[in-house]
Amino acid sequence: MNVAILMSRTQLGVQAPPVTIEVFLSGGLPTFSIVGLPETAVRESKDRVRGAIISSGFQFPQGRITVNLGPADLRKTGGRFDLPIALGILGASRLVPLQALDSTEFYGELALNGEIRPVSGTLPASLHAASAGHAVVVPRANGVEASLSSAEVFLADSLLQVSAHLAGTQRADTLRHSPPPVLPASAPDMCEVRGQPLARRAMEVAAAGEHNILMIGPPGTGKSMLARRLPGILPPMSEAEALETASIDSILGRELDLSLWRQRPFRAPHHTASAAALVGGGSDPRPGEASRAHNGVLFLDELPEFSRHVLEVLREPMETGSLTISRVGRQAEFPARFQLVAAMNPCPCGYLGDVAGDCRCSADRVANYRGKISGPLLDRVDILVTVPRPPKDCLRPDAPLAESSAVVAERVRCARELQLARAGASNARISSRELEAVCDATAECWELLERAVDRFALSARAHHRVRRVARTIADLAGEKRVAAPHMAEALALRQLL
Ligand SMILES: Nc1ncnc2c1ncn2[C@@H]1O[C@H](COP(=O)(O)OP(=O)(O)OP(=O)(O)O)[C@@H](O)[C@H]1O
Ligand SMILES: [Mg+2]
Numbered sequence: 001m002n003v004a005i006l007m008s009r010t011q012l013g014v015q016a017p018p019v020t021i022e023v024f025l026s027g028g029l030p031t032f033s034i035v036g037l038p039e040t041a042v043r044e045s046k047d048r049v050r051g052a053i054i055s056s057g058f059q060f061p062q063g064r065i066t067v068n069l070g071p072a073d074l075r076k077t078g079g080r081f082d083l084p085i086a087l088g089i090l091g092a093s094r095l096v097p098l099q100a101l102d103s104t105e106f107y108g109e110l111a112l113n114g115e116i117r118p119v120s121g122t123l124p125a126s127l128h129a130a131s132a133g134h135a136v137v138v139p140r141a142n143g144v145e146a147s148l149s150s151a152e153v154f155l156a157d158s159l160l161q162v163s164a165h166l167a168g169t170q171r172a173d174t175l176r177h178s179p180p181p182v183l184p185a186s187a188p189d190m191c192e193v194r195g196q197p198l199a200r201r202a203m204e205v206a207a208a209g210e211h212n213i214l215m216i217g218p219p220g221t222g223k224s225m226l227a228r229r230l231p232g233i234l235p236p237m238s239e240a241e242a243l244e245t246a247s248i249d250s251i252l253g254r255e256l257d258l259s260l261w262r263q264r265p266f267r268a269p270h271h272t273a274s275a276a277a278l279v280g281g282g283s284d285p286r287p288g289e290a291s292r293a294h295n296g297v298l299f300l301d302e303l304p305e306f307s308r309h310v311l312e313v314l315r316e317p318m319e320t321g322s323l324t325i326s327r328v329g330r331q332a333e334f335p336a337r338f339q340l341v342a343a344m345n346p347c348p349c350g351y352l353g354d355v356a357g358d359c360r361c362s363a364d365r366v367a368n369y370r371g372k373i374s375g376p377l378l379d380r381v382d383i384l385v386t387v388p389r390p391p392k393d394c395l396r397p398d399a400p401l402a403e404s405s406a407v408v409a410e411r412v413r414c415a416r417e418l419q420l421a422r423a424g425a426s427n428a429r430i431s432s433r434e435l436e437a438v439c440d441a442t443a444e445c446w447e448l449l450e451r452a453v454d455r456f457a458l459s460a461r462a463h464h465r466v467r468r469v470a471r472t473i474a475d476l477a478g479e480k481r482v483a484a485p486h487m488a489e490a491l492a493l494r495q496l497l
């Protein structure tokens, strides 16, 4: 019996557990069976592998072919195993030498003519391969993505070309690992937002401490404008964060835009989006918008228009920073640590409390509208700011421009660096215990907070959130100790004064 063994990996959330492809050839009646893959995937893979081997000009073996993808209890996804299966058959038939392959992994879907098609999830697979000290052979179209990892990357175009590479007659192209350059932020600039000093300040504080923020105001006052400018004032992602976020797009089979490397993602799902679109799902679990916003911003515009159920499902990632999708027989976990930015009108017509507008919404309708946003969600919002209609004169074309994103981003960067140096995470992300350690405050400050707790019956969580925001405000001011003015501003930013 002739045997060939190759390595690859499957996809499980952002994990990529190893899979061994064992091919056995023996005499007897011709049969071709693959064990360890779901049934339909097996059928399709067999057809592609046979077609590709024959059209590449190789003889398809006559006897029994048994392919085992192990471990058996691990769920495996589709086309990526075509290439190692085909190479295993060629290797076991002694048509292609397969020596010294114990440190190379193979990925690629075959077309019937032997060409190699791109597959999803090459980035997480390559990252895992790299930490195992393995090289990867990936479809050419996935090469750039794979080379973001430190694995040695060989580019595969066709079964014939990979065979020639293994036979040593023609070496496959390789890609060198080099981190992509970080280009200037592509988000629109803060200087275009006129007036709104309070909301701009709220965005700056939110950016500095990674706080969740809700903006309330009448139509056309700049809420969506402000939200879209948040990524432009946030500090860039670390290389590790950028790889995590890019892994999500890789799993979804999306081409990475390297001109945005290390820029924080900004996802703005429409309010008609389903819960599955938002948090992910499907029988073959796929990440949703909340995961695509990982390490960046999830913007929910027109918050009360989202269904209550959709908002409820966001509680899990907001608390844990990740999402678990459970399906019969398996569980996939995707990271989803995003900063929530939400915007809404004060009432269904939008003009409640506006100086010029006349709102005719009944108290019931207003209560119903606001009631759509559940208490637990509001409890997870650190900053709540009103965005009123800006005074006319600040909209004049000759009115002085406001500060640019670059200037604000620099203050945000300094404040964030203080937080990272002190506790290793932003103020919104540190544990309550760490908060106790870093939130050294004056006696006057505590008195202010206690008065607010009494007056507004603050929950313990809300109490912590105010302290986190106060800590961030002190960081923006470069102060070691949280003082009364910082606490007062934090309370004002939750409309608790
Ligand atoms: N503060 C502002 N400075 C400059 N332009 C503004 C401002 N507010 C609104 N605009 C102009 O109005 C347009 C609409 O603003 P935006 O979409 O941000 O409003 P909104 O507050 O989100 O309204 P809605 O509640 O209807 O969603 C902007 O594209 C911009 O041209
Ligand atoms: Mg808007």
Ligand SMILES: [Zn+2]
Binding pocket: 347, 348, 349, 350, 351, 352, 359, 360, 361
């Ligand atoms: Zn109204």
